[in-house]
Amino acid sequence: MLKTMGGVMEPPDVFDFEVSDVTGTHSVSATGVQRALRTREVADSLARTMALPKSVPWALRDESTSAFLDDEKPIGDQLRPGAKVTLTPKTHLG
Amino acid sequence: MTRVLRPTQPRWCVPLGPTPVNGRKRERTESESDFVDPLFTRNDGWLTMHAAVSGDPLAGQLGRPGLWRIVSGRNGQAMQRVFELPPLADFDEEGELTAEDVLAECKAWALSTAMGRIADGWQPPSRQEVESGIPSGGLSLRAETEARQISLIHEANRLALVCPILPRIPAELPPARREWLRALLTDGQDRWRMVRIGLTETSAIAEVDFSGVPPAIGECVFRTGLGALRWVVAWLVESAAFLAEPSVTCSALEVCPARG
Numbered sequence: 484m485l486k487t488m489g490g491v492m493e494p495p496d497v498f499d500f501e502v503s504d505v506t507g508t509h510s511v512s513a514t515g516v517q518r519a520l521r522t523r524e525v526a527d528s529l530a531r532t533m534a535l536p537k538s539v540p541w542a543l544r545d546e547s548t549s550a551f552l553d554d555e556k557p558i559g560d561q562l563r564p565g566a567k568v569t570l571t572p573k574t575h576l577g
Numbered sequence: 578m579t580r581v582l583r584p585t586q587p588r589w590c591v592p593l594g595p596t597p598v599n600g601r602k603r604e605r606t607e608s609e610s611d612f613v614d615p616l617f618t619r620n621d622g623w624l625t626m627h628a629a630v631s632g633d634p635l636a637g638q639l640g641r642p643g644l645w646r647i648v649s650g651r652n653g654q655a656m657q658r659v660f661e662l663p664p665l666a667d668f669d670e671e672g673e674l675t676a677e678d679v680l681a682e683c684k685a686w687a688l689s690t691a692m693g694r695i696a697d698g699w700q701p702p703s704r705q706e707v708e709s710g711i712p713s714g715g716l717s718l719r720a721e722t723e724a725r726q727i728s729l730i731h732e733a734n735r736l737a738l739v740c741p742i743l744p745r746i747p748a749e750l751p752p753a754r755r756e757w758l759r760a761l762l763t764d765g766q767d768r769w770r771m772v773r774i775g776l777t778e779t780s781a782i783a784e785v786d787f788s789g790v791p792p793a794i795g796e797c798v799f800r801t802g803l804g805a806l807r808w809v810v811a812w813l814v815e816s817a818a819f820l821a822e823p824s825v826t827c828s829a830l831e832v833c834p835a836r837g
Contacts, residue, residue: 492639492775492782495744515745519726524717528724557726 498564502529502543505571509533518559522552529570540573616684622664623770626687630658634763639775642735642788643690644802646773649763660687661770663801665794674793682791695789701736702795704729710796715803720811723818727806736787738803740810742774743781747823753833758820760834765813771805781817783810 496518503510511532516525522543530541543552546567553561562568617624634647634656643660650656662683665676689696701707707729716727718740730737742762746755762781766774775782785802787795819825 492739492777492780494779495741495782497744515743517724517726517741517744519728520724521714521717521726524719524724524726528719528722532722 496559498559498562500562500564500566500568502533502568502570504533504535505569507569516558519557520559521554522556522558522561523554525558526552526554526570533570535570542571542573543568544571616687617662624662624665624683626660626684626691628658628660628691630656634766635759635774635776637775638773639739639782639784640737640786641690641693642695642786643686644771644786645687645690646766646771648767650767658691660691662794663771663798665797679791679793682793686789686791690789695734699789700733701731701787702792704731707731707736707799710800711803715807718807718811720814723814725810725814727803727810734788736790736799737784738787738806739782739784740806741780741782742810742813742817743821746777746779746781746821748778749823750821751831753831754820756833757830758817761813761816761820765809769805769809769812771802772809774809783813 495515497515498518499512499514499516501510502513511529513525513529526541526543529543530539531537535541542554543558544550545552545562546569551571552558552568617626619625628645630647632647634649638646644662645658645660647656647658665679685696711729716729718725718727725740725742727738727740730739743758746758750758758781759776762774762776766772771785772783773785775784783806785806787799787802790798820830
């Protein structure tokens with residue numbers, strides 16, 4: 484939580500991680516991401532940063548565990564600093 | 578006749594200059610005439626209290642109680658502190674408070690918070706009640722490539738909404754770019770009501786503080802303030818992120834912006 488008091492502000496709680504698209508062709512460094520941000524918002528903003536289609540819902544997958552991150556939970560609760568994630572379209576096969 | 582007051586649709590843009598009168602006496606509506614106080618000026622339905630100030634318009638404001646914020650001055654106006662209340666022009670005849678009662682509470686709120694104090698015994702509504710006034714997803718905002726999370730500060734003596742515009746400003750950002758960033762944030766603070774901005778070496782933060790707000794108008798002022806904060810941050814964040822990105826090179830930004 485971001486706090487300010489008496490004219491002073493605490494630095495926001497942020498962290499950095501690496502993001503690549505599902506093909507591994509393009510990658511960006513997500514820096515200064517608020518840990519409290521909902522994962523859905525982070526995924527959508529990263530998709531725009533990487534010029535990916537806006538009409539597609541996007542999800543993040545932690546490469547270390549292959550697990551998809553929960554859209555509704557804060558991203559800081561699901562990733563450690565320096566993590567590598569893949570931005571993946573939410574598609575269902577079969 | 579008793580009335581309950583609710584703000585009208587908020588409009589956050591600050592007029593560029595004083596409301597022209599041109600010698601024409603503007604006919605007052607019944608609701609406007611109930612909100613006359615020599616300490617407040619009325620503009621576009623908003624009630625504003627003014628106070629003199631000097632110093633850095635982006636320093637020393639955050640975390641202080643109430644809606645006071647610094648505007649650096651537009652069109653040759655002097656720097657000043659302002660306390661801005663959204664329009665309170667709708668009346669419900671079945672309410673319990675008169676317009677005079679509410680105006681008196683608003684004035685007391687403004688005057689006490691101008692001194693850095695809130696009314697003795699003031700407490701915010703319960704966290705549940707406050708959160709019930711926040712729409713789903715209302716504390717998350719996204720402006721294209723930038724996403725931000727608003728923090729709800731709910732403590733014994735404080736109620737506020739705080740949001741980073743820039744959670745982290747790179748240490749290697751050149752001085753000229755920092756000046757452009759300062760100019761952008763100062764302009765944003767001048768241009769839009771209710772939201773105040775703080776800038777340090779490492780981050781830029783926006784907030785609206787409701788500490789001490791009279792209960793009669795608390796819900797409405799909170800909702801207006803949340804909307805204003807979302808608006809201002811969304812308006813500023815992409816430009817601020819562009820200016821704060823060290824890998825961006827632009828010869829025009831290597832020259833400090835003109836001041837004044």
